[in-house]
Amino acid sequence: MGISRRGFIKASAVTGATVAGLSANKPMLTAFSETDKKEQIAESGKWLASTCQGCTTWCPVQVYVENGRAIKVRGNPNSKGNHGKICPRPHLAIQQLYDPDRVKVPMKRTNPKKGRNEDPKFVPISWEEAIDAVTDKMMELRKSHETHKFALFRGRYTGAADIFYKALPTIFGSPNNISHSAICAEAEKLGPYVTEAFWDYRDYDLEHTRYVIMWSTDPVSSNRQVPHAISMFGKVLDQAKVAVIDPRLSATASKADEWLPVIPGQDGALVSAIAHVILKEGIWNREFVGDFKDGENLFAKGSAVDEAAFEENKTYGIVKWWNLELKDRTPEWAAEISGVPAEQIYRVARDFAEAAPRAISWLAPGSAMQIRGGYTSMGAHALNALVGSIENIGGTNRGEKVPLESIPELDSYLDEIAKKGKKHEKIDQRGRIQFPAFAKGELHKGVVTNNVADGILNEDPYDIKMAIGYWNNFVFSCTGAQRWEKAMEKIPFYVHITVNPAEMTQYADIVLPACHQLFERWGVIKSKQNMNAYGSIQQPVIEPLWDCKVDETEIGWLIAESFAKKGFSNLYDYYRNEFTDPETGKKATNEKEFNLVATKFLSKKLWDPSEEKKGDQISSWQEFVDVGVWNAKRTPYKKHWEEGFETASTKFEFYSETLKGLLDEHAKGHNTSIDKVMEAMKYEARGDLAFVPHYEEPIRYGDEKEFPLIFTEHRSRLNREGRSANTTWYQEFKDADPGDEKWDDVIKINPIDCKKYGVKSGDRVKVTSVQGSIEVTVKEWEGTRPGVAVKCYGQGHWAYGRIATMDYQKKIARGGNNNEILPSDYEHLSGSTARHGGIARIKIEKI
Template sequence: MKLRRRDFLKATAAVSTVAMVGCGVPKNNALAPMDPKKAIGEDPGKWISTTCQGCTTWDPIQVFVQDGRAVKVRGNPNSKANCGTCCPRAHMGLQQLYDPDRVKVPMKRTNPEKGRGIDPKFVPITWDEALNTIADKMMELRNNGEAHKYMLNRGRYTYMRDMIYDAMTKIYGSPNNISHSALCAEAEKSGAFYTHGYWDYRDYDLTRTKYLLIWGLDPLVSNRQVPFSIKVFGDVLDKATVTVVDPKLNASAAKAHNWLPVLPGTDGALAVAIAHVLLTEDLWHKPFVGDFKNSVNQFKTGVTLDESVFEEKYTNGIIKWWNIELKDKTPEWAEQECGISAEVIYKTAREMAAAAPSICIWMGPGAAMQVRGTYTAMAIESLCGLLGNLDNIGGTMMKGKTHVNKMPKLDDYKDEVAKIKHKYKIDQRGYLQFPALNSGKSGGGVVTNNLADGILQKNPMEIKMGIGYMNNFAFSGTGAQRWEEAMSGLEFYVHITTNASEMTQFADIVLPSAITTFEKWGYLKSKGNLHSQVSLLQPVVEPLFDVRTDETEIPFLIAEKLAERGFDKLLRYYKEQIIDPETGKGASNAKEFAEIAVKYYTAPSWDGKKDFPGDKIKGWEAFKDAGVWNDARLEYKKSWGKFKTVTKKFEFYSETLKKALKGHADKHNVSIDKVLDVCNYEARGEMAFVPHYEAPFRYGSFEEYPFTFIDHKSRLNKEGRSANTPWYQEFKKVDLGDESWDDVLKINPDDAAGLGIKNGDMVRITSTNGSFTIKAKFWEGLRPGTVTKCYGQGHWAYGRVAALDYKNAKPRGFNNNELMPCDYDRISGSTARNGGFCGVKIEKV
C-alpha cells in the first residue's frame, strides 16, 4: 500500500488515542515509550518465525521482537510458498496483540438475561473458579446421561484442533463437534470433488501460466495465497492474459486485460457456453480428453451423438455431457442468461484454448457459494478437464505431501458413554434436506449455519452446554438474527476468545485466549507456488495478560478438573499419547502440553527419521528457527489417470456424484430426484450427474426487490478479528469504493440517478431478512442492477473501535449477514452468501 504522509500521521494519532483510552498502555505495548536514552530500533532485536492466520493463506511470517515487544512483521524468507512476502493482515496483527480491549482475565456472567444490548454484567474470576464451573457442568450432564447435549464449536484453528475438537469432545462422549468450515467454503471443493475427486483448495502455477481466469474472487485481496499473488501478479500481467469474471470491479479486475461483469448467480451459464465453443470449434485438449475415432469433429449445435464415436483418454462421459447439457448451450443463449455478449464469450473461449494447457482457472466462493453452487462449481471446473490444465505446466494444480503425525487413536480411552453411537449431529448433517456430501459421504460434511436452527428446534437433541473458540457465529453466519435467538436461549456457554465479540455477549463463562501468531503454539499445513508446507506458530512474546492457549492448554486444564471429579480418561489420553519425541515423556502441566503437542505432530518434518523430498531440517530448535518445512516442488501430471473418482478419470459425467446422491437417497428410502427437489435444485434424472447451469435462486421478487445485493471481502479482514484496530478503520479505503471509519453501500451512479439518490445520501436497504440505513457511495465499477457492500463492519460488540458505541451495542454500519437470509448449497453444506440470491430494494431516507 502507498500511504500519504497525512494518512500515516492520522493513523498514528488514532492509534495513540485508542491505545490510551480507558485501560492505559499495557507494559509491553509496542506503542509505549522506549528507554528515552535510546532511539527506536537501537536496542538489539531478533526475528522469530511464526505464522499469520489472517486468512487461510496461513502465511509463514517472522516477527521482530525488541526488548520483549513485537515491533515489526515480515514474510518468512524460508517459505517457498510465499517467497518471503506477507500482506497487510500480518502487519495488523501488532495492533491486535496490543489491543487494550482484549479479554484479560476469566469472567463470569452475573446477569441471567441474554440478548443484544443486554449487559452480561461480567465480573472477573480466577482460572480455578472458571475451570471448576465448566467441569461441574460437564460432569452434571455426563452423570445425567446427557453427554450428547454438550457441543464444541470451532472457528478458525490450527491443526492442534484435534486436542479440543476431536479428543476432548469424543472422549467426553458427545457427537457434537461443529466446525466453521461451511460458512466460508465447501461448495468450491464440491465442484472439484465431483469432477476429479479432489476435496480441497487448489494451487496455481502462476509463474508459468499463459492465461489466468479469475472467477468469483480477488486473489489480491482474499481467498488463499494472497501474498504470493500480490508478489507475482505484475509478472503474470506482463506475460499472460488475465480475465476476471465478477459482477463488481475488484482489485484484480482493475488490472486485468478483460473484465466480465456477469449477472450475479449466472456463472454456470457462462461456463457451459465456453465449453460449447471449445467443443464445436475443435478446441479441447486432445492429449487429455481424447478425440473422435475418425478424427473428425462431430460436435455440432443441437446434434445428439452416439457415445461410441468418441475415444476418451483421461476423462469420462464427454458425449453424455454434450447430449444432456451442452449441445444447445450456445454463447447466444448464454448472453440472455448471464449478460455477457456472445462475442465476448467466443473471444474468451478461443483465447483460453490458445493458451491451453498452460491456463489457471481460479474459482472462488463468489461463483460457488450460492443456493445451487455445486453445479456452478462443477461447470467451471469442467473447463479444466476440457483444457487439460489440471496438474499441468502453467495450470491449476493439486497439492504435494506434508509429513506430520496423526492424532493417536481414542478407542482405549472411551468408556460406555463415549461409545454410544448417535445417528445425527446438532447441525443436522445427513438429514434428507442436508446431504452435506463431503468426499461423497452422506453427512460427511458440516452445515455450520444450520447449527442455530438445530439448537432452536432441539433437533436431533437439546443442547444444554457449549464451548466455542476463535468463533463468532452470531456475526459470521447469514441470517445472523437466528444465532442471537439460539444463543439467548442456551443454558450454558463458554467462549474462549481474545476479544468480547458478539458471541461472547451470550456466554456464561469467558476464557481469555492467547492470540494466534504471537502468543500460542500450533502448526498449520498449506500450499502455494507449487510447494506444500508445514508452518509453525510459536510464542514470540510473553503474554501480556492472564491468557491460555485455546486448543491445548485449556482442554488440558479442563481434563485435570474432570480427573479430580473421577473422570480421568481425557487427562490420561493427553499425558500417555501425546509424547515429546525428544524426551519420550508426556506433559506434567498445561504449558508443557502446548509445546509437546506441537512437537509430537510436527516431528516427521524435523526429526530426520524418514527421508522424503523437501527440506532437510535437523532438530526441533532448527525447525523453530526456520519456522517452516517445504515440500519439493509439485510434479506435473501426477494425478492423470489416478483421479480419486469412481472411474479414476476426470468425470464430465460424474459417477462419483451419482454414487453419493444414491447413497444419501437410499439412506432415506427416497429417489435421487426427491433429494434434489427437497434440496432446491432444478436438475432431475441424468442432468443431476453432469456439470450444468441452474438458474440462480433468489429471495425477493424483482418487482418488489429490484436490486441484487453482493457481499464482498476486504483485504483488511484478519479472519474477522481486525475491525477493532485503528489501522483497519483508517485504511478501510483500500477496499475499492470504501471509506475510512465508515460503512458504505456502493451503487452504480446510473441506478442512483433513477432513484434520485446523490452520492453520500443516507438510504434504506431492505431484503426479505432485514432493513438498515446506510450511506450510499457511487461506484462505477459495479454492474447496474446490483449493489454491494464489503463484509466486516457492523460489529455491535468486539470493542470500542469496531462498534460505534460498544456500551450501547450500536454498530458502525450494519452486518451483511443480518441483511442476507439463511440458505445453503445443500449438496456441500455450504452457506449461500453469493450468487444473486439476495434481492433488495433501495429507498432514499
C-alpha cells in the first residue's frame, strides 16, 4: 500500500500481494512497465491481439506474453479507432487476471439460508456435478410447464451474447432474458432516437471540432471512446473551446475554458436557455435548419411565431419547439434555477454557435439518466442540429456498420412448452403503462433492469423459481441495492457465472468460474471511436489459469449437452446443426471447439476472402487473429442529409412525430391518453409539449430540511465497470480521480458546507438518505458546488475479495456503495435507472 507513483512507473516487478495465493504451478505476473519503448521488452515473448472491455469503448489491444505469462497490455497499433492507445483500465486487467481471489473451480452452496450476513459455506465440486445440478432444476420447470419462471441475467457481453443470452431462454421457453443495459445508458440513446431515429452511442469528430459542450461527462475518464478522447484532448484544447456542465470539477472541467457547476438535475434548463439564445440572436445553422422566408428573424423573447413564416431544410418542427418551450426560456430564467450565471450561458451559447458546424453537444448519462432526463437527452442532442453539426465535420456522427453475423433463427427449435412459456409477460414489467420502454424504434423492446427486483419481491407477474446470471452484479450495481439483496434471498435456485466472488455470488446455489474476457477466451467485439467503426478479436493469449469456462459459449454448450442426456435435445441440436466452422466446414464436438467455431462463424464477414468488405481487406482467419482488428471505412459526413432520416417525417425532428407515434401506440394499448401515460411516467408535460425537448423540474427523494445536501456521483478512470476494486493498483492510484484519496472512499464537500455542518477532511461520517446509510470519509474540496456532496462510484464492496473489502470474511466494506443511498426510480420512456441528477438528498453525521 506504500508504493509511490514514481515507484509504480519504474517498477519492473509487481508486489507480492499481486500474486499471493497462486499455486506454484500457476503462471505468475512478473513484470509491468508503463513505457511503450520496445527495447525495454524482452524479445523472447510475443504480442497477441485481444480486446479490453473495461468500459463500453471496447478497445482493440495487444498483450505481451512471455513463457505463458501476460506481462503487459498496449493499444493495438492496427486500430484506427483508438490510435493504438489505451487508458489505465487494460493495465488493471492484468491484476484482475492474476487476482488470487478469483473463483477457481465450480462450487455449490451448503448453507440453505441466504442473506448478506450468511456464510454460503461453498464447497468445490466438478463441472459435471455443477452442470447436472443446473439442468436438473431447469428440467423440473419444464416438467411443471413453468419455464417462464426461469430468468437469465446478463451483465457485460461480447458479440457471441445471443448464443447464450437469447438462444438458451428462448429454446427453453422463457421470456426472461434480462440485460444490464438499462442501468448503463439507455436514456442517453433516447434523445438521438426520437430526433433522428438513431438508437446507439454516438461518435464524435474531435479531430476537427472547434467547440465542445460536455453534459455532465468526463470523457478522459469515463463514458465513450476514452483512449481516443485522452489522445486527442491536447489537440482539442489547442484548437477548440470546451465547456463542461457538471456540479463537480472533473479532470475535463479542470482543463476547460468554461466550467458551469450546475445544480444537479437542472441541465435541462441550460439546454432550453442555450437554444433560446441561438434562435433569438439568429445564429443557428441555416444550411441544416432553414430560415424565415423573408429573411427577417422573428424569434423574439416571449413572442410566438407563425409556422408558415419559416421554411425548414433538413429539420422538422423548429417553430413548434420555439412556441411550445423556448420563447420564454431566457438565460436569466435558467440562471435562477440552474445556479449558472446568465452571462456565462449567453457566452457558451454564442461561442458554440460561432464554431458551427464544428461543434459538439456531448450527451452523456450524467444529464440523461435522471427521472425526467429523457427530455434533457432529447434537447442536448437537438443543440447539435441547431448548429448543423449532425453528421458534419467536427460534429456528432453515427458510425459505419461492422458486419458481424447474427445467430441463426431459433423458431424451428421451439417445442410447444417453449412456445407457451415465451408468451408470458416479462418479469421486468416492460409494456405496462409506466414503462413504454422503447428501443430501436419498437415499443417494449427496451429492458427495465432494476425493476426486476420488485417483480421478484412482489411475485408480479409471477414468482421466479430459478435464475442464471453472468458477468453481472446487480446486488451492487443497481440503485436501491437493498431490494436486490432481498430479491436474491427469495430466488430458490440461483447460478452465478463470475470471475470474482461478487456480492451476487453470495446468494448463489451454484458458482461457475468464468474465463477472463481479455486473456482467456475466444470472442469478437464491435465498437467505434475516432470516426472509425471496428470489429476486434478476443483470443486466449494464455492458457486459463484455473478450471474456468467461457460464459456465452462453453457453459451454454455444457448445459445443452446435459439437457440432451435428459431427453431435451433442442438446444444441443441448435448448436450442433446451425454452427459450422466457415473455414473447415467442421462442427464442434465439445465446448472448447464450440467457443472457437462460434467466434469464427460470427466474425466470418470480417475475414473470409469471399466476403465483400467495406473496410480493411483481411483475407483469412489467421490474418484476423494476427492483426486483431478490422477497421471499417471512415464514417462519411452528411449521409442522412442526402438520404433523409429514418424518423416519421424523414427529417431531424425538433417536434418528434416519432415519439408522438410511439406514445400514441402505447396509450392506445392501455385504452388511455398520452397525457395519462405522461402522468404514469412522472413527467410534467401534457399535450404537444411532450413531443419537443423541454425543461422539467427534477424529482428528488428526501425533504430539504432533513436532508440538506444534494447527492451526486461520478465514475473513476480506474473503474473497470465496477470490477477492478480488488486490485492494489486501483486502490493505490485512486487519487488520479480529482478530489479522491488512495485507499479510501471520500465524499467530497465544499469547504463552505463543511464549516456549516461541522466536519473536516478525514472525519468519518454516516451518510443517510431516505434509501439507507453508508459510512465514508469527508474530503473538503473546492471542486464541489456548495449545497452538493459528490462521491465516486466503485467502492463499498462487501464481497469481492480481500482488497475490495476492509474485511472479506466479516463482509466489512471498504467505503460505501452509492447504490445503498440512491433510491430506485426510472427514466420511464427508456426504462433506464435514474442514478444521476441529484435524485437523492442526504444528511451527514460524524461517527
